[in-house]
Amino acid sequence: MNTKYKYKVFIVDDEPISIQLISNIIKMYCPEIEIVGSADNVLKCLEKLKTCEADILISDIRMPGLSGIDLISKVKQLYPDILNIFVSGYREFEYAKAAMKLDVEDYLLKPIVPSELKKTIHKVEEKLDILFQKKRTAILYEREQLENDNLEKYFPHEKYYVAIIRKNGLPKRFIGKIQDSIFKNKYNMVMNGRDVMESFYLVPEEVVSNGNIRQIMKNTYIRESQNAGYTTMILSKNPYYARELGNIYRTLCKMLDFYLVIGKSQILYLEDCEDSVQNTLSIRGEVSKLEWLLENKKIEQAKAEIICLGNKFRNADVTQRETEKAINLILVLMNQHVDEFSWNIQNEVAMDEILCGATNINDIFMELSNLLNHAELKNKEEKLDSSEFIQKVKEYIVNHLSEDLSLKNTSKKFGISQTYLGQLFNKYQKVSFSNYVIEMRIQRAKELLDNDKEILIKDVAKSVGYQDQFYFSRVFRSMTGITPTDYINKGEN
Template structure:
């Protein structure tokens, strides 16, 4: 959050103006006076240059009085908080002020304690306002549709920032973006943390927060914590070697995401420092290109003959070749689509005829390594008939069995692959079940179940520490738990415990 909120004062009496400035300077440590004016018209002209958070204005001033100024401010700057100072204890003045969105009405002579309390209350509103704005800006940066606004410098007041992007497992979905749990760091956290879904973390760290520590080491420590969550089969970590200015954050974050998209290799752990390595481009030797071409030709012939057992062996050769060559996930996705086109051209029926992109999205999202991916692709292309005969498991009762198992095992590490192994189904089939019987993806549904269980525990055990509650529902990191909790419920665990009826107000963290 920004360290200091800016106040503009409109007051025509020099002594009264000095009195207000002194109160704010001495008594209100989170505020600073950035400008003053002797009348409402002058104040209105200067507000555009200063972009203050709070306007304090006297009612009775020449040229334009405080009530008219408040009206103009509401029209031009609806987010600016206004406080009226008046020597009149007149209800009509107060009523007019409230109509124009004035936050407080303070009588002269102004007591320091009264102004202090008024600004304290407004600070809470500003904290929440800038927190939401910060989250919106970070979301827009990652989505690629950010446009700088006057509040940007207030959100990122430091001169320089380090950035890092950690991705657990595969790339985010592209066709089911709303299926993940987007999360943000808390209002009081100094390092800004954001995830497009629960498998990703973007770190934005003010340089001064490091003191003499290495950002690389700080991020490595965070990576070790993530490994302990047991939700990671492989990772891709990308970080900036040097800090960047606030204005460079947007292009830097976009570059981090670009490198992630083009360098993530399924099943391989990677740490990439921007600045130390050039942009890696996938290169194929003539021999490998020829080998891939021959395999695809043999595959076409086998598919035409409906010899799926032999076709599966050729698919295995292709995956082995792609793994040795360390193709990026995006490249493998393109190759897999070519495979499906071969089967489609030969009029082979498979699960991909319906909702093809959504199924592939799920398949890549949950894959742990190239071997698992190959097995799932082969299952769809070459062994689909076998699973079609298992129609008896495509029932609400079977889905309920899976959901009940998840509820019983919430405290333990759970993954889509583990569920598939336990219930003897493929990843594709699990995705189809969740699409048919749930409005959420597997990961989103698991997160929802965990948070609902956490709420039950809070209600039944109000004296438990949040860290203990997090562990009871499968979160080894209480801060990560708090972010997911806030993302799903709209409030922090402490706020939930405080606001929910029957739960102690002294939430333990």
């Protein structure tokens, strides 16, 4: 079985010599393209396309009987995924204008210049790559169903081992979906998970010797762990058929949600997770003492008790989902019993970001403890509730893009709680703190790539705060739609 799908081209021209010329150019200059057929008129082409799968159609415009324009109009109805290229003589410019209205990929004049056809084919390949990425993602998310025969086009191997790797906490609930992205390295396919902190790997069965997927993924796990407080990986012991990948992806996400422990790096097997039992605490029982302290306004003791709860949760390896339940209950109790304390959706968004970015559970419970200072700090924080203050924070971010710009470190720099800084950022910028940092980093990266075509991508990554070049490339692609390398090449064209 081929390890890489070859894009397929079909050629239509009433002149056999033209078909031969185009075929020879493709074979010589675009060997990665497969010629799957040809026809000398529109009706023959439509008949052959019923059984001949094509990704690219190259057609003359003017032919006896139905024209190339008639052909493309019909092809767009019957085979909307096919990308079309027109070729024609100098005297048929009006045909060319009509062709442009059909949204064809390019229009080439006869006699065909090899370099021009090569350039056009490569441009169409890039567009097909993007379309294939979207299709693979749709299949994995089960937004689209395909017959088994068509799966090979998008997943060329029969079986895959799978793995999901998550940096830090679970995805934020209040942040919009980041653009889907699938791309390949030497052995496998990698897809952004629910955000750029999560990766989904597909490793072909034939590259895994003796079924040792853990050994293959070990270096990947180490690399993904760079710049992360902790990392969780769940991988399969067994390979799965391509038709099963959608279900397996969703199962991995559920298992990750079920087993991720804040601050604890883990490597788990999917098959083991399905049979194991997670550690839990009686949340209501654990917070009963805190509830009594809050009811009786013993604020300092309550703050200390929250810290103790954090230690207890850490020592018991309580999962993030269980920890969130405890945090929500604590916030409810604080809202009920503490004067001057109120909890709203902006606070909820801010706490959501803290949970996602926290590198250990003690930081989260320390933040909860600090919230009890709300009444004491209220006047100070109200002075910071201004666009001028947020502008200062933004300037700090832009001037320190190569440094650790976590919400925790930045809030400490400005003497403000993480929750309140996150709340202010959402209020004035209409975007989360972490997403703003990503936007600024990618904007700076684009500027560096624009100004120096010889700069190494790894140097750009470090300049904007990413020690892992591979992770930087994934974030860059999620934000821009293309890789840093493609961005450079696009600028040179």
